[in-house]
Amino acid sequence: MARRPATRGRPVDLRALLDELPAGTTGDVRVVTSALTTIRFANGRIHQPHLERSTHVSVRVAEGKRLATATGSDASREGLSALSAAARSLARIAPTEKKFPGFAAPRGRGPGPLAFSRATAELSPEDATQIAVEILDTAAAQAPGARVAGAVTVGMDELRVGNSSGLDRSTKRSLAHASVLVQRPDRDPPVSGWSEGAHWDAARLGPAELGREAAERMARTTPAPVEPGAYPVVLRGPAVADLLRFLAHLGFAANGEVEGWSCLSRRRGKKVAPSTVSLSDDPRSRDTIPQAIDYEGTWTARTPLIDHGVAGPVVTDLLSAGRLGRKLTGHAQPPEAPWGDYGPLPSNLILEPGSASEAELVRDTRRGLLVTRFHYVRVVDPGRGVITGMTRDGTYVIENGEVVGPARNLRFTESVLTALGGVTLLGKERRAYSDGGGVVTTPSLATRSFRFTSATLF
């Protein structure tokens, strides 16, 4: 094979690539480098340790207003030139994007240093393994005889973006997230408990606490069947995070607004939730895994989405800002496929906390269900914001303001707007949850009515 030039692995010369674009051609380039270790465990042992050193490059060019992208894994000068040629070749045959405003010149001041942990970025394979072992050992000690499974991911990634209008910016993230399932498959029906968390500093992940919490959330007695129907519910953080992710996709992604199928299209500027509900996207916050720029190099900033119950506008990238005639909010995703349906998305969601403990949320609910997390949530009807999914890993019956016992799992089919509109109380403790893409930082909450449409056997 041909040897790569010695520049590979050194700082990438984006400026030279962009300067050599022919007249009439503009472009932007993204280079994402990452070093991540994932330690998966199941059945009480580490079964899939995975370490990845990767580089992802994406070159987007505009021949006039004809856009195309080429991506690859080679950030050398030679590799970038090849991608530029491939993108230009596709762009020449692309339909014209009439509303494309051009690549943005660098404007505004960036944030100061964001939260970053060098120690987390540099954790060794043995360190990552040790975090997994701590979770495993704690969970196993708390729940003897249970089967423990989960994963730990630690490491860092760096995004650098340059464009032909003179922009050249970068952002670096340290990240750590972990999840743990404690399960008794030998019970009939099987029971399980769950915990998870994410942080930019692995030292604050709290592996032992996660293991303990998952074990505590596993039912000690036999779950009872519950009739499907509408119930008040207390949703723990992982369940709320799922609802908010879908709200972001269905209510605040720009494509839904452009094409009219967003569930908030006709409700912007109107009250959609109680005044206690304030949701923002805040990529600079220490409460998320911070990043300074989006995938077009726009500085990130706090964007209110629901402000004291009132729905705000969608978030934008260059193309959607042009199409909608709105300001650029800095929410570009990578321009390459497959990012089809939704377009720019808020991916550092933060829900403001309230003041209730979990016990108070339960007490306030009187009669209903306590849900730890959801599974396999999918869109049923985007226009009304209806989604469906299963409860999983710790569902409990609440009667007279107390948890009285575990419930068998149920399927919900409900609008995210109904769930949010019915919020009665918000928890005071917040935690960050990562699904590998974005981060949601949220407390638990109680909501008035949540529709369950069928039940399963466990």
Add this chain to the structure above:
Amino acid sequence: MEELIRTALEVADGPGIVHADVRVVAPERFVSLAVRNGAASALTDARTEALGVRVRTGRAWGFATTCDLRPGPVREVARLAVRLAEAAGRHAREPLRVTEDPAPRAGRYDTRLRRDPFAAPFDSLLTLLTSAEKALHVAREVRSGIATFQAWEENKWYGSSDGASFTSRIVHVGAGLTATAVRGSNVQRRSAPSSHGGDFSQAGLEFVEGLDLEARAPEIGREVVELLDAPVCPTGPTTLVLGSGQLALQVHESVGHAVELDRIFGSEAGFAGTSWVAPEKIGVLRYGSDAMNIVADATEPGGLGTFGWDDEGVPAQRTPIVHRGVLVGTLSSRESAAQLGLHHSGGTARASGGDRAPLVRMTNVNLEPGEFSLEELLEGVNEGVYLESNRSWSIDDRRLNFQFGTEFGRRIVRGELGELIRNPIYSGMTPTFWGSMDAVGNRSTRHLWGLPNCGKGQPIQGARVSHGAPVARFRNVAVRGG
């Protein structure tokens, strides 16, 4: 590439290492052309390279990967894979066992195709997509039209410490149309030839041309507008006839994933979930009616799950999964097969690229055809619904309780397809549902559908799989309007 593989295997040959294998996927190419509302949407040409080293000690695996294919970085990831396996092994109480399987020596597999999608410029394809997308906009209610084409080329080199080696070049292509019509909060979607990006095959451009997108587009546009005014699907238990495309997804979710042996043994418990199938029930479990016959066939021409050898070097196989309603087999890797006490792997350990470790994945998991034409299936229905083209899909973590919505439905009245219905949803429990299947369509109703987006594993891996499915009839199914 052989030299790089040798380099990695030499470094991964330390004390305590009982096996190592190396895969290089270079180049892996992915081209996506999409036209959305007359504009180019994410036209992408991706060319990547990756090398993955997997090692096994007597007690644990280790896997490390790099996209930098120079000897230095390759040696480094080989060392890291060893360190990971050693670190994991220190906490393992039980030895790790795998099956012994025949290994290829210099094997070669190539996709058979007539027109290589990567050998010609994309001009004419983009013209076709532009024109087909435009033809979706038959009325102002059609607020979104999308026409897409995707093609993948995977060039793979595999070598292992036990002397196995093979190379392959696999090409997948596919295309599709989606129209979305909006009136207030009433949002309807219609796709062709199927949702989730269309239909996909291991083939060349001849497959895409055969989809005839331009001719189908106006009808899809008309149907999505008609759906806005259609009555909501009636509610209640009824007879359900499922179209082939929706049945393919039903097989995928309620059979394919449930019979992955790693799920059955709990390896995926912390993420994707487990299975309602208990290991001791394999061979005796009643999965469905006598009309239900399922095979996993990694040898079927045109399938996205068709290959020469899996990513552990095990030859492609055709494995019976359900025979006359009884579970008789599973999808397996060398580790999970050994766990069940089998002597050989089912050959379904697949990785989504050189940067991922192989997992138990579906290949082409097919519902075998029965003996009825569509007309004969409908004749047996006094009152019911016919549903096709998936719109939403969800199933619990043991693959029991499912709920599917489809884009399109028609009432069945006295054996005939009747009025259009919107927002249909059906739900059920896996064994009850398959137990209610009383008639399966014949070969004329069968199609091999390609699904390019099956997610599993951490870090996530997207697998391309296929499902052969005819139409089929199910009695007493819970159906409602969403």
